[in-house]
Amino acid sequence: MNPYLAVAALILMVSMMLMLPLIPAFWELRRKSDARPLNVVQQNAGEIRHFASSFRDYIKGLQPILQRCVADGISASGALPDGEEYVVLGRADEPLMLALQQRDTTHPVMMAAGVDLVVPPSGTFSRDIYAGAQFIGGDKNSYRAILGETNVHLGASSRVTRWVHAVGDFTADAGCRLYGRISSDSLIRLRADCGFLRLNAPRIEIGNVAINRNANLPDSSSSRSAPVERFFHDGDFEVRAGDVISGNMVIRGNLHIRSGARIRGSVKSTQDMVLDDGVSVEGSLISARKLRIGPNCAVHGPVVAERELAIGSGTRCGTLSLPTTVSAPRIEVEESVVVFGTLWAREDGEVVATP
Amino acid sequence: MIYVLYIIVFVICVYTGRHYWFTLNRLFGFQRHPYIDIDTADWPPVTVLVAAHNEEKVVANILEALMTVKYPADKMIVIPVNDRSTDRTREIIDKFVEDFPGRIQPFHRAGGKGGKAAALKDAMRLVSTEVILIFDADYIPGAGLIKQLVAPFFDLEVGGVMGRVVPLNAGTNLLTRLLDLERSGGYQVDQQARMNLRLVPQHGGTVAGVRLSALREIGGWNENSLTEDTDLTYRLLLNGWKTVYQNRSECYEEVPEVWPVRIRQIMRWAKGHNQAMMTYGLHLLLGKNRATLRERIDGTLLLGVYAMAPVTLVGWALALAVFYQGIAPLHGVIALLSLTAYAALGNLAAFFEIAAAARLDGTRKRICLLPFLILGFAVSIFSVSRAAASQISDLVTGAEFHWDKTERFRKVL
Numbered sequence: 067m068n069p070y071l072a073v074a075a076l077i078l079m080v081s082m083m084l085m086l087p088l089i090p091a092f093w094e095l096r097r098k099s100d101a102r103p104l105n106v107v108q109q110n111a112g113e114i115r116h117f118a119s120s121f122r123d124y125i126k127g128l129q130p131i132l133q134r135c136v137a138d139g140i141s142a143s144g145a146l147p148d149g150e151e152y153v154v155l156g157r158a159d160e161p162l163m164l165a166l167q168q169r170d171t172t173h174p175v176m177m178a179a180g181v182d183l184v185v186p187p188s189g190t191f192s193r194d195i196y197a198g199a200q201f202i203g204g205d206k207n208s209y210r211a212i213l214g215e216t217n218v219h220l221g222a223s224s225r226v227t228r229w230v231h232a233v234g235d236f237t238a239d240a241g242c243r244l245y246g247r248i249s250s251d252s253l254i255r256l257r258a259d260c261g262f263l264r265l266n267a268p269r270i271e272i273g274n275v276a277i278n279r280n281a282n283l284p285d286s287s288s289s290r291s292a293p294v295e296r297f298f299h300d301g302d303f304e305v306r307a308g309d310v311i312s313g314n315m316v317i318r319g320n321l322h323i324r325s326g327a328r329i330r331g332s333v334k335s336t337q338d339m340v341l342d343d344g345v346s347v348e349g350s351l352i353s354a355r356k357l358r359i360g361p362n363c364a365v366h367g368p369v370v371a372e373r374e375l376a377i378g379s380g381t382r383c384g385t386l387s388l389p390t391t392v393s394a395p396r397i398e399v400e401e402s403v404v405v406f407g408t409l410w411a412r413e414d415g416e417v418v419a420t421p
Numbered sequence: 422m423i424y425v426l427y428i429i430v431f432v433i434c435v436y437t438g439r440h441y442w443f444t445l446n447r448l449f450g451f452q453r454h455p456y457i458d459i460d461t462a463d464w465p466p467v468t469v470l471v472a473a474h475n476e477e478k479v480v481a482n483i484l485e486a487l488m489t490v491k492y493p494a495d496k497m498i499v500i501p502v503n504d505r506s507t508d509r510t511r512e513i514i515d516k517f518v519e520d521f522p523g524r525i526q527p528f529h530r531a532g533g534k535g536g537k538a539a540a541l542k543d544a545m546r547l548v549s550t551e552v553i554l555i556f557d558a559d560y561i562p563g564a565g566l567i568k569q570l571v572a573p574f575f576d577l578e579v580g581g582v583m584g585r586v587v588p589l590n591a592g593t594n595l596l597t598r599l600l601d602l603e604r605s606g607g608y609q610v611d612q613q614a615r616m617n618l619r620l621v622p623q624h625g626g627t628v629a630g631v632r633l634s635a636l637r638e639i640g641g642w643n644e645n646s647l648t649e650d651t652d653l654t655y656r657l658l659l660n661g662w663k664t665v666y667q668n669r670s671e672c673y674e675e676v677p678e679v680w681p682v683r684i685r686q687i688m689r690w691a692k693g694h695n696q697a698m699m700t701y702g703l704h705l706l707l708g709k710n711r712a713t714l715r716e717r718i719d720g721t722l723l724l725g726v727y728a729m730a731p732v733t734l735v736g737w738a739l740a741l742a743v744f745y746q747g748i749a750p751l752h753g754v755i756a757l758l759s760l761t762a763y764a765a766l767g768n769l770a771a772f773f774e775i776a777a778a779a780r781l782d783g784t785r786k787r788i789c790l791l792p793f794l795i796l797g798f799a800v801s802i803f804s805v806s807r808a809a810a811s812q813i814s815d816l817v818t819g820a821e822f823h824w825d826k827t828e829r830f831r832k833v834l
Contacts, residue, residue, distance in 0.1 A: 090789040100786030101592030104605070106671035112460065112565060266461065296577055298661065314577045334577045350575040368462050368575045372455045393458035407461035
């Protein structure tokens with residue numbers, strides 16, 4: 067073979083090999099098949115009621131049928147323009163409603179009820195439910211999503227896989243597993259052994275709450291908007307029982323706040339933090355690891371633990387007038403706890419019995 | 422000569438290892454988003470500063486967006502900082518002031534020192550809230566962004582907050598697509614990994630926030646800095662304040678669409694970064710300050726990312742020189758240098774980081790453009806080296822830095 071030709075062939079081959087990874091690059095550059103800006107969450111921004119609001123908009127077309135069914139005491143069924151099948155219930159003793167009364171059945175159609183809806187136990191509701199009046203679920207049911215225009219009550223050991231929104235009170239009996247978003251415009255009440263992820267309501271009661279419903283912490287919003295004066299401490303720190311500390315604390319270590327102490331500011335610990343019985347904190351409470359609150363504590367501002375959070379009985383977080391967020395990957399809440407605002411367990415939340 | 426090469430190869434290996442560490446952490450490690458779940462609170466009053474210098478093409482967009490965000494209107498005041506604009510910026514801002522009475526307080530600056538930091542410094546006389554957010558005028562904040570950026574300030578250690586920047590004009594041409602990939606690697610992997618590992622997430626000066634008391638404690642905005650964001654990050658760190666990164670607090674921006682603008686932008690960043698390295702590097706690493714050991718090490722490496730471009734060039738030159746001198750035992754070292762060089766420029770994002778970021782973002786085909794990043798890499802390495810050379814020359818001649826504004830490409834409204 068001609069040596070010049072061999073060299074030329076070698077150069078050509080090497081060039082082709084080098085060009086190989088550029089072929090898909092040029093292809094994509096020309097076709098622009100994935101050139102749109104990254105889709106970022108711009109408008110709903112994680113709003114807890116987003117799915118409920120979207121569902122309300124979605125079923126607007128059903129409202130005339132629902133009103134007619136309620137007025138005439140009949141039911142109707144059909145399909146929405148996108149093919150979604152529905153059942154509209156206008157009377158409690160109507161045949162379609164009675165079909166619900168059978169146990170251990172699966173209901174694969176979207177339901178809209180204009181009257182009180184009482185469903186039997188051990189059913190699976192794999193499509194969304196709209197309840198124009200009260201919704202009362204039997205035990206051991208499984209729901210995809212429920213929008214209730216008044217109260218929603220789930221029987222013991224029920225399961226929600228996506229979301230529930232109640233305009234009125236929401237109650238989950240013992241042993242319910244609430245995956246996804248649960249919200250109410252007035253009250254959420256969870257009984258013992260319930261599991262949860264994200265809850266939002268003006269008032270969230272865990273277990274039997276025996277404290278004054280109107281009790282509020284003093285309003286300290288004015289102190290929080292003032293410039294921050296920080297008390298900085300490197301290493302573990304302990305606040306003695308009954309001490310009153312006016313100011314904000316940053317502890318680079320473990321922090322233990324003893325019984326009855328009062329912090330008139332916010333607290334941050336870069337490691338574990340423990341609040342004993344009857345501690346009150348007027349600002350935020352943030353731990354970079356584990357946080358144990360209570361019992362009978364009161365925290366005004368947001369509560370964040372980066373690893374685990376345990377809340378003892380009788381503790382209150384936020385107030386009716388100034389709701390707040392309590393958040394951690396894993397949360398254990400004892401009974402008789404009240405949170406005003408959001409209770410958000412990113413991985414696992416559990417209601418546990420008071421020891 | 423050979424020992425210098427050894428040192429350079431070692432430093433490049435450190436940066437390469439750092440990139441892999443960050444990427445693996447992002448793919449498999451514990452992800453920290455501690456403040457993103459705070460959605461209900463007694464929200465504090467906040468001031469939003471919008472830096473605007475000849476921004477007639479974009480300023481209306483951001484003001485419109487800010488007027489529709491989900492934050493209590495009585496607790497948010499917007500201050501457009503009109504820095505000596507000679508176009509219609511003032512007119513547009515004043516129209517918004519009329520349309521939204523009590524919600525926008527304009528700051529029109531007619532003279533004074535140039536640059537964003539100097540303008541922000543002057544505007545501070547209007548600021549009285551503890552929480553301040555800063556946006557450049559070409560950004561478009563989403564409805565929930567303000568709450569997300571304010572939430573970390575409930576943590577008393579937090580002095581600064583940084584959100585994620587996402588190019589809006591990503592699909593315009595090859596440059597914007599490459600910048601889209603670079604931004605993705607820089608934020609989705611680099612910044613979030615530093616957040617996860619409790620290192621030093623960098624304040625970006627836009628889609629960002631700062632605590633007023635922290636700012637006062639560190640002496641306010643440094644008007645002599647070319648990159649006030651890097652300067653702020655390090656002064657906060659030295660004084661015991663944390664800067665946190667919120668990866669889910671995304672905001673659209675406009676990236677340069679032509680290479681000369683991009684080159685000027687990266688040269689300014691390089692000069693500002695190097696300036697911060699000279700000012701704070703030694704003090705951070707060895708001085709008495711409140712930074713933790715891991716913050717000191719990462720902070721120092723972060724300060725050095727733009728210095729790595731000339732260092733890599735010198736490394737290549739030295740490797741060639743020793744090769745032609747026939748120093749045989751260096752084959753392994755040279756091979757190591759060539760392997761690591763492409764992954765060495767931290768802030769320009771290593772390919773592995775970018776590929777992982779594209780995966781995390783759930784994008785599909787744009788990763789095909791990865792080989793073209795060699796082009797961006799080549800432009801960056803020479804531009805950044807040129808910036809370093811001109812900085813040294815300025816130091817010798819005593820010439821002053823000047824601030825280049827990044828040109829906008831949106832159509833005038």
